[in-house]
């Protein structure tokens with residue numbers, strides 16, 4: 001405006017300024033690409049380095065009779081630098097219920113992971129009816145278990161198909177019987193198309209409690225020797241919990257069961273209660289024994 005610079009000079013200045021900045025911008029964007037490449041490489045190498053599961057196709061099937069489970073001197077850690085489970089010994093008698101309680105991160109789910117052989121123990125043995133888990137194939141081992149977990153897993157398909165997932169050859173009558181013993185039959189019949197109602201991918205058209213009842217029906221249909229309930233009722237309300245509780249009690253009859261629960265009401269009636277802390281069993285006994293011991297369980301119960 002004061003006439004000291006011509007239009008030509010100022011345009012030239014602006015063009016040079018942009019040209020000067022461009023490589024700096026380019027370098028910045030290459031840098032972000034390099035960073036995501038490094039993150040991707042980390043995952044690729046983790047996969048390449050992962051040790052494959054040992055081939056167990058030629059190992060015999062598990063012949064469970066009753067379902068007595070023993071952990072003997074078991075050591076395990078996810079990453080070798082931080083020990084988690086050390087020298088764990090426990091016995092679950094056939095047909096009895098073992099409850100595991102303890103703060104979050106104390107290793108309750110880890111025990112289940114080891115039992116199902118999602119991870120192998122570092123040392124020690126887990127036996128089922130005195131057969132070491134490593135001496136049988138994983139498929140047959142897992143067929144003897146049913147699990148009901150906190151997060152329900154349903155797929156897009158009919159109610160019927162979702163329950164039958166446990167045993168695809170089950171007859172209609174068997175599926176309805178399983179739903180009845182899970183206290184799920186009455187709500188299923190009230191659905192628009194009963195057993196043929198399509199469930200959305202995540203069970204979106206059902207309540208949390210209803211989804212849980214379906215997974216219980218699934219476990220009932222599978223009818224295995226050993227049952228695992230891992231915080232199965234922690235995401236439902238108290239009324240639903242009481243309904244599910246009846247289904248659970250029925251399912252626990254004559255089965256070896258591991259029950260992990262936040263609410264101590266659920267585990268009071270267990271035959272054996274294990275109290276875990278930092279990967280160790282620090283107390284064990286029945287509800288009454290643990291209360292009269294005035295230990296960690298006593299504190300937990302009163303809290």
Ligand SMILES: Nc1ncnc2c1ncn2[C@@H]1O[C@H](COP(=O)(O)OP(=O)(O)O)[C@@H](O)[C@H]1O
Pocket residue numbers: 078079084102103104105106107108109110111
């Ligand atoms: N897949 C995993 N990989 C590495 N660490 C894990 C894994 N699962 C659990 N952990 C760690 O192991 C410890 C015990 O976890 P977990 O058995 O799930 O506890 P709980 O079920 O009692 O809440 C925690 O410190 C947790 O961070």
Ligand SMILES: [Mg+2]
Pocket residue numbers: 108109110230
């Ligand atoms: Mg857990």
